[in-house]
Each structure stands twice: as C-alpha cells, then as structure tokens.
Amino acid sequence: MPHHGVTLHRQSQVERIERRGDERLVYMNNGEHIVADCVIVAVGRSPNVATLGLESTGVEQTPSGHIIVDEWQATAEPQIFALGDVTGPIELTPVAIAAGRRLSDRLFGGHRDARMDYENVATVIFSHPPIGTVGLGEQEANERHGHAAVTVYRSRFVNMRYATSEHKPATLMKLVCVGPEQRVIGCHIVGDHADEMIQGFAVAVKMGATKADFDRTVAIHPTAAEELVTMRLSIMPxxxxxxxxxxxxxxxxxxxxxxxxxxxxxxxxxxxxxxxxxxxxxxxxxxxxxxxxxxxxxxxxxxxxxxxxxxxxxxxxxxxxxxxxxxx
Missing domain, CATH: 1.10.1220 (Arc Repressor Mutant)
Structure with a gap:
C-alpha cells in the first residue's frame, strides 16, 4: 500500500477525534495528529441481539454478546438454535448459509448427523492484491502438531502478466503440510486472482489431499496457479x-x-x-x-x-x- 501512496501509522492508537469545519483532526497516542476528510471505524461488528429478549430465556452469551452454541448449533435453551454472525467465530455469509442448511437437514430432512464443519473454511480478503487462505497457518500448525511434524513449502514470484511492465508486484504462495504423508493442512495465496484460485484448492484441502497429490497434478502453463503444484522443498543449500x-x-x-x-x-x-x-x-x-x-x-x-x-x-x-x- 505505501507504494500506492497510502500512509500507514504503525503501532499507533487513536486517542480522540475533533471536528474542525469540514475536516477531522485525529489525535494519536504518540503526540501526532492527522487531518482527514473522513474517518472510518473498521473494528468489526457486534451481534444485533439486544431486542430478542434473550434475558428471559436460558440462552447464554459471551461478553461480546455472541450467542453460545454447541457443535449442533443448539443453545443452552431447549429448542432454540442459533447460527451465523450472532454466534461467530467465522462471520461470513456463505458460512451462515451452510450452517443453516445443515441445521435444516437435521431438523426437517431426516439427516440426524448433519452439522456444520467449521474446519478448513476458505476465506478471502478482497484487498489489492487479494489474499486467499484455507486451513491452518504455519504458526497454528506448529502449535497443534509440533515443529517436527510440519513442513512448509513457499514460492515467491512475479506474475507473467508483469513481464514487460516496470511495476512487478510479487505473488506469494505457501503450503503447510503435516506428517510423513505430507497431508496439506493449509494453503495461502497473496497476489492477483488469489480470490479465484483459493476456492478450488480449498476442495483439495477439505478432501485431505497430500503434497504427493499436488505433485502428481499436471500444471497448466502459463498460469500463476501452477506454482501450487510445482513447489519443491530444497533442503540444501x-x-x-x-x-x-x-x-x-x-x-x-x-x-x-x-x-x-x-x-x-x-x-x-x-x-x-x-x-x-x-x-x-x-x-x-x-x-x-x-x-x-x-x-x-x-x-x-x-x-x-x-x-x-x-x-x-x-x-x-x-x-x-x-x-x-x-x-x-
């Protein structure tokens, strides 16, 4: 972002905001102040459940107001279920839709074991460039499985579309694998079209594909996605x-x-x-x-x-x- 003229104020906290005519003065905790035309507060959302009368039921909530449910979307009050953004932790529309379908299948469709699986849900940040991720990150994998069991493959390259351009933004890709069978438990992409690529690779991660499965897949050339099936771990040098x-x-x-x-x-x-x-x-x-x-x-x-x-x-x-x- 700094290359595109965006100024980042790292490790800074906003203490107060004052209006000065049509401008806004944003005062930081380090003594600096910023003059802005508009201030956007992007600190997340709160569940809109204040008017539901939950206090008269046995439904339990977290300190943030989210409704506590079990793996079957059931609350502490019999016959009251909750799903979607009011429960967290993944506040995405497709996740809420999927959870609703699983609950409907169980309650009305005769599928007694239907429930939402919140593991390996693909997520995209529609930034510039976009970021696509599914599964565990490197740190999470090390904490859950131990360093010795985790192998990480990385690739950093410039997309071919920038071959004749002075502007050469890098694309970053990472595969996180675990165990001797090298099961892929995480796939992460930062770069052009990451939002489109991650959907297909999320299927592979969800199905438990291994690094060998990726290696046996014939690459489509020339594409950026081919990097994910041609990654090699070079031990030395x-x-x-x-x-x-x-x-x-x-x-x-x-x-x-x-x-x-x-x-x-x-x-x-x-x-x-x-x-x-x-x-x-x-x-x-x-x-x-x-x-x-x-x-x-x-x-x-x-x-x-x-x-x-x-x-x-x-x-x-x-x-x-x-x-x-x-x-x-």
Whole structure:
C-alpha cells in the first residue's frame, strides 16, 4: 500500500477525534495528529441481539454478546438454535448459509448427523492484491502438531502478466503440510486472482489431499496457479542460505568484499562464472547425512533451536559420527 501512496501509522492508537469545519483532526497516542476528510471505524461488528429478549430465556452469551452454541448449533435453551454472525467465530455469509442448511437437514430432512464443519473454511480478503487462505497457518500448525511434524513449502514470484511492465508486484504462495504423508493442512495465496484460485484448492484441502497429490497434478502453463503444484522443498543449500545469519557475519563478509571493491552481488556473479568455467563447485560438496537433513529442515522452518548459521555450519562440517550418509 505505501507504494500506492497510502500512509500507514504503525503501532499507533487513536486517542480522540475533533471536528474542525469540514475536516477531522485525529489525535494519536504518540503526540501526532492527522487531518482527514473522513474517518472510518473498521473494528468489526457486534451481534444485533439486544431486542430478542434473550434475558428471559436460558440462552447464554459471551461478553461480546455472541450467542453460545454447541457443535449442533443448539443453545443452552431447549429448542432454540442459533447460527451465523450472532454466534461467530467465522462471520461470513456463505458460512451462515451452510450452517443453516445443515441445521435444516437435521431438523426437517431426516439427516440426524448433519452439522456444520467449521474446519478448513476458505476465506478471502478482497484487498489489492487479494489474499486467499484455507486451513491452518504455519504458526497454528506448529502449535497443534509440533515443529517436527510440519513442513512448509513457499514460492515467491512475479506474475507473467508483469513481464514487460516496470511495476512487478510479487505473488506469494505457501503450503503447510503435516506428517510423513505430507497431508496439506493449509494453503495461502497473496497476489492477483488469489480470490479465484483459493476456492478450488480449498476442495483439495477439505478432501485431505497430500503434497504427493499436488505433485502428481499436471500444471497448466502459463498460469500463476501452477506454482501450487510445482513447489519443491530444497533442503540444501537453500535452507542454509535462508537460515538466520548473525549480523556480525554479514558485516564481516561485507567488509571483506568492500575492501576488494566488490559487492555481494559481484561476489555471487564471480562464483557463478567460476562454476560455469570449471564445471565444478569452487569448494568440496558435502554428502548430506541424516543429521544434516534434520539441520536443514530446522533452518527451513526457523526453529528457535537453530539460532544462527554458525550452528548449522558446525553440524554440516562435523556431523554425527553415528549417522550413515544418505545418498543424494
């Protein structure tokens, strides 16, 4: 948004708003003030249940006023049901419609087990660019299943439609998988047409598709959606490159290059030229063993136990004597 002229006031709270003619003065808690033509309060909605007379029933409510229901949409008062935005937690029209249909099927359609499943509901933020998401995020997956069981695939690219444009907004995609079978439990897209793409992939997540199912799907080219079925997890060396590097290491390397009149980009180009000329790496490649692979996965996930590149390097160079080499 800042690239389009939108000013973001981060970590700021509005203390008061004053009218000055046709303008509004918005005073912040950091001493600043903003002059605006219009002020929009976008802090969510409250359930409109004040006139329903719920106080004369056994229906229970949360402090925010939402009606408390069980998994069958039943309240604490017999024969009173509630669904949709007045119950939360997913305040979306299609969710309310789906919940109403399940309740109707159970009460009047003879489907005794019909109930709404609130897991893996696709959601879209119609921003610019749009954001599409379904399932668990990376943090939620780690909290629910543990770091060791979660594998995350990421892709960042510029949509082909911007190939000849100076404006090159990035598209971001992420797949969150769990377990040895790599079941996809989360799919997240930020970029053009994310709102359209996420609907189809939500079906795959809902059905319990695995990463192997995604990999076996033939990509449609050229599209942005093909990135979701061509993602690959590179254990090395990308995991090392993406590991958190101590600032002291960055500074030392930059200082050495600067003394030679080179930048990091220059050094990278020289290394690539040497590889192309010698048809070999300018250093001895390492054969990954199981310890190496686990270290790479830890770096890729950003586990707190892996705090620096130096720790990764020590594992790579020393390894675990008990580990048998894994064929690359």
């Amino acid at each position: 990308n995991a090392v490159v993406r590991a958190r590097i101590d600032e002291s290491v960055k500074d030392e390397a930059s200082a050495v290059l600067a003394a030679m009149g080179l930048t990091v980009s220059d050094a990278f180009r020289l290394m690539m030229m040497r590889i192309a000329n010698d048809k070999a790496l300018p250093f001895e490649p390492l054969v990954p063993n199981q310890t190496t692979i686990e270290a790479m996965k830890a770096a890729r996930r950003g586990d707190t136990e892996t705090t620096s590149l130096k720790e990764i390097e020590s594992i790579l160079h020393e390894g675990d004597p008990t580990d048998a080499p894994v064929q690359a």
